[in-house]
Amino acid sequence: MYLLLDIGNTRTKAMLAAQAGQFIPFDVEKDELDSAAVQAVYYAAVAGQDKVQALKKQFTLAEQPWRQIESEAYRFGIRNCYSQPHLLGVDRWLAMLGSNWLYPNTDCVVIDAGTAVTIDWLGADGQHQGGWILPGLKLQQQSVVQKTAKVFNADTHQARLAHGNDTVSCLQNGCLASVLGAIAQGWQLKPMSKMVLTGGDAGLLQGYLKAYPLDVQPHLLFNGLSRFIES
Numbered sequence: 001m002y003l004l005l006d007i008g009n010t011r012t013k014a015m016l017a018a019q020a021g022q023f024i025p026f027d028v029e030k031d032e033l034d035s036a037a038v039q040a041v042y043y044a045a046v047a048g049q050d051k052v053q054a055l056k057k058q059f060t061l062a063e064q065p066w067r068q069i070e071s072e073a074y075r076f077g078i079r080n081c082y083s084q085p086h087l088l089g090v091d092r093w094l095a096m097l098g099s100n101w102l103y104p105n106t107d108c109v110v111i112d113a114g115t116a117v118t119i120d121w122l123g124a125d126g127q128h129q130g131g132w133i134l135p136g137l138k139l140q141q142q143s144v145v146q147k148t149a150k151v152f153n154a155d156t157h158q159a160r161l162a163h164g165n166d167t168v169s170c171l172q173n174g175c176l177a178s179v180l181g182a183i184a185q186g187w188q189l190k191p192m193s194k195m196v197l198t199g200g201d202a203g204l205l206q207g208y209l210k211a212y213p214l215d216v217q218p219h220l221l222f223n224g225l226s227r228f229i230e231s
């Protein structure tokens with residue numbers, strides 16, 4: 001069994017995997033880990049090293065190898081378009097490796113709606129054609145609240161694609177429209193055979209994306225990460 005970790009800026013997601021594409025969800029905050037059953041840890045981190053160190057302390061896995069996955073120029077037929085490939089967020093890289101695993105030889109617009117929303121274009125030939133980074137739904141709301149005197153938010157999230165009629169609904173609906181607007185604009189710029197969506201806000205967004213050839217893949221990054229098992 002392998003422990004897979006996706007260490008994001010908001011949350012750490014984990015899975016136990018026997019082989020590529022086969023996972024059992026593992027809650028890093030609640031679940032007990034049977035250390036003896038873990039052969040190795042594969043992890044990817046866009047968050048700071050402090051989060052990685054804290055996780056290393058949390059699990060008694062000092063004997064097992066910890067293999068950090070980073071963005072590369074080329075892997076499994078996927079070619080990174082950055083001239084400095086390691087600077088591409090590894091979550092974006094894994095989302096593309098995951099999309100290519102699930103939809104081989106298919107051009108995909110790959111969207112990760114997390115702390116930041118990232119949109120990446122992946123050709124059927126495996127060429128990464130570039131992408132976008134924009135603030136995610138929560139981050140957009142937080143930045144408006146932080147940088148203004150009179151905009152406030154609520155803990156309840158009721159964003160809808162509709163006009164708001166008070167501060168909270170204007171803020172939440174406006175930020176939702178902004179993310180959906182970026183997706184629409186991106187699709188208009190370069191439509192592809194598939195739109196693949198993942199990330200903490202995928203569930204909220206998917207209802208507004210019915211016009212697209214959309215697949216929601218909550219475990220997309222793990223599909224990418226698990227390709228490294230024994231490779």
Ligand SMILES: Nc1ncnc2c1ncn2[C@@H]1O[C@H](COP(=O)(O)OP(=O)(O)O)[C@@H](O)[C@H]1O
Nearest residue numbers: 008009010011113114115136137138199200201
């Ligand atoms: N339980 C949760 N905790 C935090 N954020 C959540 C949760 N459920 C959904 N979200 C949403 O998920 C987004 C963060 O997505 P996530 O994929 O976890 O981020 P990251 O990969 O950057 O850590 C936030 O914009 C937030 O609105």
Ligand SMILES: CC(C)(COP(=O)(O)O)[C@@H](O)C(=O)NCCC(=O)O
Nearest residue numbers: 008009046087088089091114115116
């Ligand atoms: C854009 C990101 C912050 C998204 O991270 P996330 O929202 O998933 O936590 C991450 O992919 C990142 O740190 N990227 C590095 C810069 C780049 O991709 O060019």
Ligand SMILES: [K+]
Nearest residue numbers: 112114116118
């Ligand atoms: K993201």
